[in-house]
Amino acid sequence: MISEETVRELIAAAGSAREFAYVPYSHFTVGAALLGSNGVIYTGCNVENASYGLSICAERNAVFHAVASGCRSFEALAIVSDGRGYTSPCGACRQVLEEFEIPYVILTAPDSPPRIVALSELLPLPFDRTAL
Numbered sequence: 001m002i003s004e005e006t007v008r009e010l011i012a013a014a015g016s017a018r019e020f021a022y023v024p025y026s027h028f029t030v031g032a033a034l035l036g037s038n039g040v041i042y043t044g045c046n047v048e049n050a051s052y053g054l055s056i057c058a059e060r061n062a063v064f065h066a067v068a069s070g071c072r073s074f075e076a077l078a079i080v081s082d083g084r085g086y087t088s089p090c091g092a093c094r095q096v097l098e099e100f101e102i103p104y105v106i107l108t109a110p111d112s113p114p115r116i117v118a119l120s121e122l123l124p125l126p127f128d129r130t131a132l
Helices: 006-016 058-068 091-099
Strands: 030-036 042-044 072-082 105-108 113-119
Touching: 006 030, 006 042, 006 058, 006 072, 006 105, 030 058, 030 113, 042 058, 058 091
Parallel strands: 072 105
Antiparallel strands: 030 042, 030 072, 105 113
Protein backbone atom coordinates (compact mmCIF):
# COMPACT_ATOMS: atom_id res chain seq x y z
CA MET A 1 0.00 0.00 0.00
CA ILE A 2 1.01 3.65 -0.17
CA SER A 3 1.88 5.85 2.80
CA GLU A 4 -0.39 8.73 3.81
CA GLU A 5 2.49 11.12 3.17
CA THR A 6 2.89 9.84 -0.40
CA VAL A 7 -0.87 10.12 -0.96
CA ARG A 8 -0.80 13.76 0.21
CA GLU A 9 2.23 14.51 -1.98
CA LEU A 10 0.62 13.00 -5.08
CA ILE A 11 -2.66 14.84 -4.48
CA ALA A 12 -0.81 18.14 -4.09
CA ALA A 13 1.15 17.54 -7.31
CA ALA A 14 -2.03 16.60 -9.20
CA GLY A 15 -3.75 19.73 -7.87
CA SER A 16 -0.87 21.88 -9.09
CA ALA A 17 -0.91 20.21 -12.51
CA ARG A 18 -4.66 20.83 -12.78
CA GLU A 19 -3.93 24.57 -12.80
CA PHE A 20 -2.36 24.15 -16.26
CA ALA A 21 -5.34 22.37 -17.84
CA TYR A 22 -6.46 23.73 -21.21
CA VAL A 23 -10.23 23.26 -21.22
CA PRO A 24 -11.96 25.95 -23.32
CA TYR A 25 -14.87 23.61 -24.19
CA SER A 26 -15.75 21.54 -21.12
CA HIS A 27 -14.31 23.90 -18.50
CA PHE A 28 -13.62 20.70 -16.46
CA THR A 29 -10.05 20.83 -15.17
CA VAL A 30 -8.20 17.65 -14.22
CA GLY A 31 -4.68 17.08 -12.97
CA ALA A 32 -2.87 13.79 -12.44
CA ALA A 33 0.31 12.85 -10.63
CA LEU A 34 2.03 9.54 -11.22
CA LEU A 35 4.66 8.12 -8.87
CA GLY A 36 7.38 6.27 -10.73
CA SER A 37 9.20 3.37 -9.11
CA ASN A 38 12.26 5.61 -9.39
CA GLY A 39 10.68 8.02 -6.85
CA VAL A 40 9.96 10.74 -9.41
CA ILE A 41 6.47 12.25 -9.68
CA TYR A 42 5.29 12.86 -13.25
CA THR A 43 2.32 15.16 -13.79
CA GLY A 44 -0.21 15.78 -16.51
CA CYS A 45 -3.33 17.83 -17.11
CA ASN A 46 -6.17 17.52 -19.56
CA VAL A 47 -5.73 19.36 -22.85
CA GLU A 48 -8.76 19.85 -25.11
CA ASN A 49 -8.93 20.47 -28.83
CA ALA A 50 -11.70 21.80 -31.06
CA SER A 51 -11.51 18.41 -32.78
CA TYR A 52 -12.58 16.59 -29.60
CA GLY A 53 -10.95 13.27 -30.45
CA LEU A 54 -7.55 14.95 -30.33
CA SER A 55 -7.98 15.92 -26.68
CA ILE A 56 -6.02 14.08 -23.98
CA CYS A 57 -6.94 13.28 -20.40
CA ALA A 58 -4.67 14.21 -17.51
CA GLU A 59 -4.03 10.56 -16.61
CA ARG A 60 -2.73 9.59 -20.05
CA ASN A 61 -0.80 12.84 -20.25
CA ALA A 62 1.01 11.95 -16.98
CA VAL A 63 1.75 8.39 -18.15
CA PHE A 64 3.07 9.58 -21.52
CA HIS A 65 5.17 12.26 -19.78
CA ALA A 66 6.72 9.55 -17.58
CA VAL A 67 7.38 7.18 -20.48
CA ALA A 68 8.90 10.01 -22.54
CA SER A 69 11.18 10.68 -19.54
CA GLY A 70 12.33 7.05 -19.47
CA CYS A 71 10.16 5.64 -16.66
CA ARG A 72 8.01 2.54 -17.24
CA SER A 73 7.38 1.23 -13.73
CA PHE A 74 4.90 2.91 -11.40
CA GLU A 75 3.51 2.82 -7.86
CA ALA A 76 0.34 4.97 -7.91
CA LEU A 77 -1.58 7.69 -9.71
CA ALA A 78 -3.59 10.52 -8.10
CA ILE A 79 -6.40 12.40 -9.87
CA VAL A 80 -7.70 15.84 -8.86
CA SER A 81 -10.52 17.63 -10.66
CA ASP A 82 -12.93 20.46 -10.11
CA GLY A 83 -15.85 18.02 -10.17
CA ARG A 84 -18.41 17.66 -7.40
CA GLY A 85 -17.60 14.01 -6.65
CA TYR A 86 -14.80 11.52 -7.09
CA THR A 87 -13.34 11.67 -10.59
CA SER A 88 -12.54 8.25 -11.97
CA PRO A 89 -10.44 7.62 -15.11
CA CYS A 90 -12.27 7.15 -18.40
CA GLY A 91 -12.09 3.82 -20.23
CA ALA A 92 -9.18 4.84 -22.46
CA CYS A 93 -7.17 5.95 -19.43
CA ARG A 94 -7.98 2.73 -17.57
CA GLN A 95 -6.61 0.75 -20.50
CA VAL A 96 -3.38 2.81 -20.53
CA LEU A 97 -3.02 2.38 -16.75
CA GLU A 98 -3.41 -1.38 -17.28
CA GLU A 99 -0.73 -1.40 -19.98
CA PHE A 100 1.77 -0.06 -17.46
CA GLU A 101 0.36 -2.09 -14.54
CA ILE A 102 -0.20 0.93 -12.30
CA PRO A 103 -1.45 -0.78 -9.15
CA TYR A 104 -3.27 2.00 -7.30
CA VAL A 105 -5.39 4.98 -8.28
CA ILE A 106 -6.09 7.72 -5.76
CA LEU A 107 -9.44 9.39 -6.35
CA THR A 108 -10.27 12.73 -4.76
CA ALA A 109 -13.46 14.68 -4.14
CA PRO A 110 -14.11 18.00 -2.42
CA ASP A 111 -14.73 17.68 1.31
CA SER A 112 -14.14 13.90 1.22
CA PRO A 113 -11.17 11.74 2.14
CA PRO A 114 -9.08 10.35 -0.72
CA ARG A 115 -10.21 6.98 -1.98
CA ILE A 116 -7.49 4.51 -2.97
CA VAL A 117 -8.63 1.83 -5.38
CA ALA A 118 -6.78 -0.99 -7.06
CA LEU A 119 -6.66 -0.78 -10.82
CA SER A 120 -8.24 -4.24 -10.93
CA GLU A 121 -11.37 -2.70 -9.34
CA LEU A 122 -11.57 -0.08 -12.08
CA LEU A 123 -10.83 -2.47 -14.93
CA PRO A 124 -11.77 -6.01 -13.86
CA LEU A 125 -11.49 -7.68 -17.28
CA PRO A 126 -8.67 -5.85 -19.06
CA PHE A 127 -7.54 -6.35 -22.61
CA ASP A 128 -3.87 -7.09 -21.94
CA ARG A 129 -0.84 -8.76 -23.53
CA THR A 130 -2.18 -12.21 -22.67
CA ALA A 131 -4.94 -11.61 -25.25
CA LEU A 132 -2.40 -11.20 -28.06
